[in-house]
Amino acid sequence: EVQLLESGGGWVQPGGSLRLSCAASGFTFGIYAMSWVRQAPGKGLEWVSSISGSGDTYYADSVKGRFTISRDNSKNTLSLQIKNLRVEDSARYYCATAGLPRHWGQGTLVTVSS
Amino acid sequence: SSELTQDPAVSVALGQTVSITCQGDSLRTYYASWYQQKPGQAPVLVIYDKNYRPSGIPDRFSGSSSGNTASLTITGAQAEDEADYYCNSRIANYVEVFGGGTRVTVL
Numbered sequence: 001e002v003q004l005l006e007s008g009g010g011w012v013q014p015g016g017s018l019r020l021s022c023a024a025s026g027f028t029f030g031i032y033a034m035s036w037v038r039q040a041p042g043k044g045l046e047w048v049s050s051i052s053g054s055g056d057t058y059y060a061d062s063v064k065g066r067f068t069i070s071r072d073n074s075k076n077t078l079s080l081q082i083k084n085l086r087v088e089d090s091a092r093y094y095c096a097t098a099g100l101p102r103h104w105g106q107g108t109l110v111t112v113s114s
Numbered sequence: 115s116s117e118l119t120q121d122p123a124v125s126v127a128l129g130q131t132v133s134i135t136c137q138g139d140s141l142r143t144y145y146a147s148w149y150q151q152k153p154g155q156a157p158v159l160v161i162y163d164k165n166y167r168p169s170g171i172p173d174r175f176s177g178s179s180s181g182n183t184a185s186l187t188i189t190g191a192q193a194e195d196e197a198d199y200y201c202n203s204r205i206a207n208y209v210e211v212f213g214g215g216t217r218v219t220v221l
Contacts, residue, residue: 044198044212044213045202045212050209050210058208058209094157098208101159102147102159104157
C-alpha cells in the first residue's frame with residue numbers, strides 16, 4: 001500500500017524559512033516522479049512543484065526562486081525547502097506521486113503570520 | 115492559456131445525473147484527471163486518462179472529453195458524492211494545473 005507522510009509544517013513569520021519532508025513507502029520511490037500541491041484555507045488546489053525520478057525539477061511561477069524541491073532516493077524521502085515565506089504561502093502542503101493513478105499524503109499545514 | 119475553468123457550484127437531486135465541466139487549452143493535448151475532496155480530507159482521484167477509474171471508485175463516475183472541454187459525470191448521485199471536485203491536467207512535462215473546483219451538492 002502506498003503511504004506518503006508529510007512533516008515539517010508549522011507557524012512561521014513572513015520572510016522565514018521551512019523545510020517540508022515526505023516519507024514514502026509501499027512503492028519503488030526512486031523511479032517515480034513526485035509533486036507538491038498546496039491548498040490555502042478555503043481555496044482550491046494549486047500545483048507547486050515536481051521532481052522527476054532522476055532529479056529534474058519544475059516549479060509554478062508563483063514559487064520559482066523561493067522554493068526548492070529535492071529527493072533522497074536512498075531514504076525514500078521528498079523535501080521542499082521554502083524561503084522568504086509570504087502570508088499567501090499559508091496552506092496545507094500535500095506530497096503526491098506525480099504519475100497516474102496519483103496517491104496523496106494527508107498534508108502538512110504551513111501558517112505564515114506575524 | 116494554462117488555466118482550467120470550472121463552474122463554482124452545481125446541485126443534483128439524489129439519484130439523478132450531474133455533469134461537471136472543465137475548460138482549458140491544455141485539454142486539447144492532455145487528458146484531464148478528476149479529484150474528489152471532502153471537508154478535512156485529502157483529494158481522492160476518481161477519474162484519470164479521460165475515463166479510467168482507480169480501484170474502489172464506483173462505476174457511477176465517468177469521464178469524457180471533446181476539444182478543450184473535459185467532463186465528469188456522476189450517474190445516480192448518492193449523498194456521499196457531495197464534495198468538491200477538481201479537474202487537473204498537464205501543461206508540459208511534469209508541469210500541471212488544477213481547475214478552481216466545483217462544489218457538488220446532493221439535494
